[in-house]
Amino acid sequence: MESDCRIPVACCRPRALLIHALFWGLVSLRVFGAALLSEEKTTAMKPAVAPCWLLENFVVLEECNRCSDFNAKTQPACRQTGYVERVNCTKTSKEEYKSCRSALMEEHLFWKFEAAMLALTVVFAVLVVIRQRWLDRLASEKVRRQIESI
Numbered sequence: 001m002e003s004d005c006r007i008p009v010a011c012c013r014p015r016a017l018l019i020h021a022l023f024w025g026l027v028s029l030r031v032f033g034a035a036l037l038s039e040e041k042t043t044a045m046k047p048a049v050a051p052c053w054l055l056e057n058f059v060v061l062e063e064c065n066r067c068s069d070f071n072a073k074t075q076p077a078c079r080q081t082g083y084v085e086r087v088n089c090t091k092t093s094k095e096e097y098k099s100c101r102s103a104l105m106e107e108h109l110f111w112k113f114e115a116a117m118l119a120l121t122v123v124f125a126v127l128v129v130i131r132q133r134w135l136d137r138l139a140s141e142k143v144r145r146q147i148e149s150i
Contacts, residue, residue: 059087061087064102085098
């Protein structure tokens, strides 16, 4: 009894294997090249002075708030997450802005992820049902042909 799940012979031909190897080679070159370029950019930048809240204790003066459009373009702390909180460093008494993650933003991201997973579950469940029906139909046709040949 032969299995219906076979790799097509066309995929094992040398030309097809060469095309697949070239395609995946180019994809991996693109990915690793982008990673190397981003690494070079980060090392080429001048080392900046670390913010005081990384080096010492701080007190939060203003809770995590969304940045305005202007601040998002001008303040480096706003560029990371779009939210900042104002902190006061205890030793140096400097006020700085620190990037933060909003609870509301995290909740929205969580529900988007849940919706995407639910949608993927439905899509793949439908695909499984369709494939199972198709395989059942093939099996019944095979049995019908065997009975007719008797």
